[in-house]
Amino acid sequence: MFYADHRKHGLRHSPFKALVAPRPIAWVSSLSTDGVVNLAPYSFFNAMADSPPIIVFAPNNPRLGGGRKDTLENIEQTGEFVVNLCNWDLRVAMNESSAHVPPEVDEIELAGLTAAPSEIVKPPRVAEAPAALECEFLFRVRLPGSSPKIENNACFGRVVGVHISDDIIVDGMVDMTRYRPIARCGYMDYALVESVFSMDRPDDNLEASEARRRQEAAE
Numbered sequence: 001m002f003y004a005d006h007r008k009h010g011l012r013h014s015p016f017k018a019l020v021a022p023r024p025i026a027w028v029s030s031l032s033t034d035g036v037v038n039l040a041p042y043s044f045f046n047a048m049a050d051s052p053p054i055i056v057f058a059p060n061n062p063r064l065g066g067g068r069k070d071t072l073e074n075i076e077q078t079g080e081f082v083v084n085l086c087n088w089d090l091r092v093a094m095n096e097s098s099a100h101v102p103p104e105v106d107e108i109e110l111a112g113l114t115a116a117p118s119e120i121v122k123p124p125r126v127a128e129a130p131a132a133l134e135c136e137f138l139f140r141v142r143l144p145g146s147s148p149k150i151e152n153n154a155c156f157g158r159v160v161g162v163h164i165s166d167d168i169i170v171d172g173m174v175d176m177t178r179y180r181p182i183a184r185c186g187y188m189d190y191a192l193v194e195s196v197f198s199m200d201r202p203d204d205n206l207e208a209s210e211a212r213r214r215q216e217a218a219e
């Protein structure tokens with residue numbers, strides 16, 4: 001099948017988010033100018049650079065129209081936020097924190113979680129999270145919306161501090177089987193990372209890939 005108009009795919013639901021999957025989840029904690037803690041998940045999220053580390057996430061308004069996400073409001077006003085990373089054990093709390101509640105509600109508390117102080121930025125991090133990235137807000141790019149009511153935004157942040165739970169580090173590396181991150185797929189689906197596989201890049205290990213090529217040719 002093929003479609004060009006994203007509203008005319010002929011399927012039960014738009015397949016777009018099921019195709020660009022799985023997407024990691026930025027569980028963003030921020031502070032309002034009044035000091036109220038906000039926490040919400042964002043799966044239009046990824047790392048864009050690692051030297052220095054830069055992330056992007058997208059607080060959009062697909063249905064609400066008009067009202068902007070509290071997260072966007074907070075980070076534009078204060079210039080800081082924390083991307084907490086979410087794993088299997090936190091899936092229910094993460095989902096609960098996506099409820100549309102008034103800005104004066106502290107969603108870390110609402111989800112039954114513990115706020116831990118950050119080292120560099122003011123917004124707290126989620127103590128239970130296996131990892132957290134303290135971020136300085138860089139800038140927002142306004143993206144096209146398919147109607148005037150839809151506001152799409154890409155928000156970039158520079159990572160200025162990284163917390164990792166010692167429980168997920170084995171031999172100096174993050175062990176994915178201990179980390180067990182969850183990620184967003186399409187519809188109401190999520191993925192759980194329980195196993196990984198490794199591949200050398202061709203240029204990283206020329207000798208090994210040459211030997212492999214010779215062996216494959218001989219077989």
Ligand SMILES: Cc1cc2nc3c(=O)[nH]c(=O)nc-3n(C[C@H](O)[C@H](O)[C@H](O)COP(=O)(O)O)c2cc1C
Binds near residue numbers: 061068070094101
């Ligand atoms: C797993 C998950 C991923 C989400 N990803 C996004 C996203 O990428 N962009 C977005 O605008 N909303 C996303 N949402 C919805 C927001 O979390 C929700 O609108 C939330 O209430 C926003 O909170 P805030 O107004 O406190 O920032 C997601 C919800 C869930 C459960």
